[in-house]
Each structure stands twice: as structure tokens, then as C-alpha cells.
Amino acid sequence: MDVAGRETDIIDDIEDQKVQRGTIWTRRFLVAISVFTLYSYLVMNEGAIRSTQVATPEPAAFSETLRLVASSGEVLFGLAGFLMGIALLLFRFGNKFVTLSWMGLAFVLGWFVFSVWVLAFPIWNLVNVRTAPEPLTIQQFDLLRTMSLFGGIFWCFALQGGQFMVGNVIRGHQDQGKTRGEKYAQIRLIMWSLNISLSGIVFVIAGSVASVAYGPGPLEPVQAFPPIFIVYPGLTIAAGIIQFLFGTFAVSAAIMRRMFKTVTVFVAFSYLFSLATIVWTPAFLGGIAPATTLLAGLCTMIHGNVAYSASEYEQELLAES
Numbered sequence: 001m002d003v004a005g006r007e008t009d010i011i012d013d014i015e016d017q018k019v020q021r022g023t024i025w026t027r028r029f030l031v032a033i034s035v036f037t038l039y040s041y042l043v044m045n046e047g048a049i050r051s052t053q054v055a056t057p058e059p060a061a062f063s064e065t066l067r068l069v070a071s072s073g074e075v076l077f078g079l080a081g082f083l084m085g086i087a088l089l090l091f092r093f094g095n096k097f098v099t100l101s102w103m104g105l106a107f108v109l110g111w112f113v114f115s116v117w118v119l120a121f122p123i124w125n126l127v128n129v130r131t132a133p134e135p136l137t138i139q140q141f142d143l144l145r146t147m148s149l150f151g152g153i154f155w156c157f158a159l160q161g162g163q164f165m166v167g168n169v170i171r172g173h174q175d176q177g178k179t180r181g182e183k184y185a186q187i188r189l190i191m192w193s194l195n196i197s198l199s200g201i202v203f204v205i206a207g208s209v210a211s212v213a214y215g216p217g218p219l220e221p222v223q224a225f226p227p228i229f230i231v232y233p234g235l236t237i238a239a240g241i242i243q244f245l246f247g248t249f250a251v252s253a254a255i256m257r258r259m260f261k262t263v264t265v266f267v268a269f270s271y272l273f274s275l276a277t278i279v280w281t282p283a284f285l286g287g288i289a290p291a292t293t294l295l296a297g298l299c300t301m302i303h304g305n306v307a308y309s310a311s312e313y314e315q316e317l318l319a320e321s
């Protein structure tokens with residue numbers, strides 16, 4: 001019996017399976033599927049938590065039914081992505097058509113959710129609620145709510161946009177392993193780095209306003225301007241500074257096309273520091289523990305997008321060198 005020949009046949013069969021239906025099963029592809037599955041779970045989790053806020057819609061100036069429908073849509077495309085990721089990971093079931101179908105669903109529902117929860121509802125509150133809670137002045141109240149609006153834009157863009165980004169990477173791997181090249185990877189890293197830098201600025205401003213209005217803290221009750229929850233204004237400011245410095249450094253690394261390992265170390269530090277200061281502190285000291293998973297998920301996405309994009313960019317540079 002020709003053992004060596006048999007081994008060669010087996011290896012050839014495996015390689016044929018790797019390229020089945022245009023899909024090339026590489027380590028990068030498996031990493032993308034894993035990240036996508038995690039991101040999809042976090043999107044689904046956010047939609048579920050939002051749904052509980054308006055589970056029994058009541059008459060209100062801004063339609064709670066509309067918010068419930070939007071949050072249910074978020075659960076839907078998050079769940080669809082999660083199931084797609086599980087099918088790929090466990091059963092290698094899926095193809096470019098399935099991924100493109102999910103991308104179409106996520107694009108339509110994602111913009112609907114973003115428009116209702118991140119734009120329309122906060123802007124309506126900002127325009128129509130004109131009574132500031134003491135000791136805030138109306139100017140301070142408006143500034144904090146404006147930072148809440150922008151914080152929601154940057155964090156939810158990271159959540160839904162991050163899921164869509166990795167879904168698009170999966171689609172490329174299912175199309176004979178095609179990628180968009182190192183220039184596209186560079187732009188993507190810069191975009192997500194700027195996103196977290198701008199988020200940092202938002203937290204610095206919000207923490208500074210709260211410090212002037214309330215003092216150093218601890219604030220009781222926690223001052224909630226989602227996704228900003230303030231117990232100690234100084235910690236909110238510190239987290240914002242770290243995020244801004246990290247994002248700025250990652251932009252520099254993308255432009256200089258090096259220092260990606262340092263970016264990885266910096267992202268780990270910024271992530272853990274943010275969890276400790278603007279997630280766990282308000283969750284446990286501020287008494288909003290039920291929101292911990294949502295805040296932690298958003299924090300994971302806004303940092304994870306930079307880390308994943310840096311890794312992809314580095315691999316594109318190595319592939320083209």
C-alpha cells in the first residue's frame with residue numbers, strides 16, 4: 001500500500017474542500033468569522049436591552065412603538081449574523097450569496113435602527129426637553145446631551161459598522177479569498193482610529209462639564225447621558241484622554257505603516273482602562289449593573305475595530321512585500 005500517495009490524495013482532498021464554492025479557508029478567514037460571530041452577538045444583545053426599555057409601549061411624545069420596532073430589527077439582523085457565523089464556524093455552511101443577503105438585511109435595518117435610536121430620539125429630546133435638572137444650567141444640560149448624541153454616534157457606529165465591516169471581509173474570503181488591498185486596509189484603520197479619538201474628546205468634554213456642575217463625585221445618582229454614565233467626572237475625563245491618545249497613535253501608525261505591535265499593546269491598555277473607569281465604575285458604584293453588558297459590548301467594539309483593522313493592515317503589507 002502506497003502510504004505516501006494516500007497522504008497526498010488526502011491533502012489534495014482537503015485543499016479542494018478549502019476552495020469549495022469559491023471559499024478559501026485560511027487562518028485569516030477563521031479569525032474573521034470568529035470576530036464576526038462575537039460582534040453579531042453584541043449587536044443582538046444591544047437590541048435586546050433596548051427592547052426591554054420599551055417592552056410595553058405607552059403613549060409618548062416620541063413613539064415608543066417606533067423604538068420597539070427598531071430595537072427588534074436590531075435583534076433580527078444581529079441574530080441572523082450570529083447564526084451565519086455559527087454555521088460557518090461549526091459546519092462550514094455558507095457562501096457569498098448568504099453573506100451578501102445578510103449584508104443587505106443589515107444595511108437596511110442597521111440604518112433604520114441608527115436613525116431612530118441614535119439620531120431621531122436624542123435630537124428630539126435635545127430640541128423639546130428644555131428644563132434642566134438642578135444644579136445644571138440649561139447650557140450645561142444641552143452640552144451634556146449633545147455629547148450624549150455624539151457619543152452614541154461614535155459608539156453605535158463602531159458596533160453596527162464593525163459588524164458590517166467584518167461581514168464584508170468574510171464576503172471577500174468567499175470570493176476566492178479576494179481582499180481590497182493595503183490602501184483600503186489603511187483607510188479602514190485610520191477611520192476606526194479617528195472614531196475612538198473623537199469618542200475620547202466627547203468623554204473629556206462631558207466629564208469636564210459634570211465636574212464643574214457637580215464637583216469631583218461620587219455623584220448620586222449616577223448622571224446618565226447614554227452612552228456616558230458619570231460617577232466620578234475625573235475618571236470620565238481620564239478615560240477620554242486615554243482613548244484620544246490611543247486613537248491618535250493608531251492613526252500615526254497607519255500613516256507610517258509600522259508599530260502595529262505597539263498599537264495592540266495600547267489598545268489592550270485603553271480597553272481595560274475604559275472598562276474600569278466608564279463601564280464597571282458606573283455599573284456597580286452607580287447602581288446600573290443591568291447596563292454592564294451593553295456598555296462593555298460597545299467598549300469592546302470601539303477598541304476591537306482598531307485592533308482588528310491594525311492586524312488586517314499589517315497582514316496586507318506583509319502579503320504585498
